[in-house]
Amino acid sequence: FMNDADNPHSLMNNFIFSLLIDSSGDFFVGTARGLCRFDFAKDSFESYSSTASPVYGLYEDRRSRIWAATPFGPGVVNKETRSIDFDYGHYNVNVFWEDDRGRLWMGVSGPEAIAVLRGDGEWESVEVPGVDCVNCVYSDPHGEWWLGTGEGIYIFDPATRSSEALSLRNSRARVLDKLKISFIKEVEPYELLIGTATDGFWHLDLRTGRLSHNEPLKYNPVNSSQLHTCYTDRQGNLWIGTYEKGFVLVGK
Numbered sequence: 001f002m003n004d005a006d007n008p009h010s011l012m013n014n015f016i017f018s019l020l021i022d023s024s025g026d027f028f029v030g031t032a033r034g035l036c037r038f039d040f041a042k043d044s045f046e047s048y049s050s051t052a053s054p055v056y057g058l059y060e061d062r063r064s065r066i067w068a069a070t071p072f073g074p075g076v077v078n079k080e081t082r083s084i085d086f087d088y089g090h091y092n093v094n095v096f097w098e099d100d101r102g103r104l105w106m107g108v109s110g111p112e113a114i115a116v117l118r119g120d121g122e123w124e125s126v127e128v129p130g131v132d133c134v135n136c137v138y139s140d141p142h143g144e145w146w147l148g149t150g151e152g153i154y155i156f157d158p159a160t161r162s163s164e165a166l167s168l169r170n171s172r173a174r175v176l177d178k179l180k181i182s183f184i185k186e187v188e189p190y191e192l193l194i195g196t197a198t199d200g201f202w203h204l205d206l207r208t209g210r211l212s213h214n215e216p217l218k219y220n221p222v223n224s225s226q227l228h229t230c231y232t233d234r235q236g237n238l239w240i241g242t243y244e245k246g247f248v249l250v251g252k
Contacts, residue, residue: 001038002246009044012036015059016241019231020058022066029075030055035068035077035084048082055084056135057229059096061104069093074106074123089095091115091123094135099142099158107134107147114147114156128156128163138184138192140206148181162187168204168211176202185230187238193219195227197243222248 003011011029018030027038035055057069059075066077068084071092075084092109099105103184104117112125113134128134128147136148145156146166153166153176168176174212180197187193190206200214214220220227226243233239239245 001248007090009042009046011246012047013046014246015054015243016228016247017056018058018069018237019241019247020060020066021231021233022060023064026079027118028058028066029241030058030068037082046082048084056093057095061096061098062102067096067104067106069095069106082107094133095137097137097139105137106135108135113149126161128154130163130165135181136183138186138232146178146184148184150180152177152179153181153194168202178219182228183230185232185238187232193230194217195230195240197226197228200225201227218250221250222246 001011003014013031013033015032016029017032020028022028027040029038032054034052036045038045039046051070053070055068055070059067061067068075068077073086073090074093075086091106093106094109095107097105105114107114111132113128113131115123115125117122131147131149131154133150136146138146140146144234145158147156149155151236153168154163155161155166156185165177178193179199182195182197192203192204192206194204201219203212203215222242222245224242224245227240228243229241231239238250238252239247
């Protein structure tokens with residue numbers, strides 16, 4: 001799926017930051033120029049108004065609200081007006097997720113890298129030592145959060161709110177420590193796909209510790225070095241968004 005300058009109903013932009021199929025079956029795509037929805041029946045894209053900013057992340061919470069992560073703050077997608085409502089503070093937001101208690105969190109760019117939505121509707125910032133940007137989150141089997149940052153991965157314990165840098169290297173001494181991490185997705189049990197903004201993807205087997213670079217090839221069929229999002233639908237298919245080549249569907 002890519003933008004076609006001659007087709008007003010094509011994808012609005014080829015720089016893809018986020019993908020989401022919500023519980024109603026609506027397919028949203030966050031791009032560098034805003035938000036659009038894909039109409040499966042018409043095989044076309046519909047642009048949402050008042051969203052000219054990048055949409056870095058999309059997330060549907062347990063109340064079926066669709067949150068949009070933007071540089072202008074956290075917003076909620078309004079399907080009736082085809083826009084994003086901003087009433088939740090001024091943050092440069094990259095990603096949303098929920099913890100085991102159903103609390104909504106967001107990763108931001110700034111000195112306090114994450115924040116939690118309190119019961120009174122206000123966001124409470126949480127400092128993560130050594131981190132000033134959180135782009136993505138993976139919750140491991142031990143309940144710890146792997147935070148994808150602008151300089152590798154940090155392990156954060158939400159119970160103690162402590163963190164430490166994770167050092168990963170493969171047999172060729174290639175390391176992720178200084179790379180901007182775009183996504184961390186469990187594609188098979190105990191197998192992680194780690195996307196980066198400049199270096200393609202990495203595949204990590206948690207059982208053996210084996211780390212491979214840009215293998216298996218099926219996870220990057222367009223051979224993009226700039227991967228920005230990975231979404232798993234209910235059938236187990238992967239949708240991978242790139243920074244310059246639109247997005248692709250990777251079969252289960």
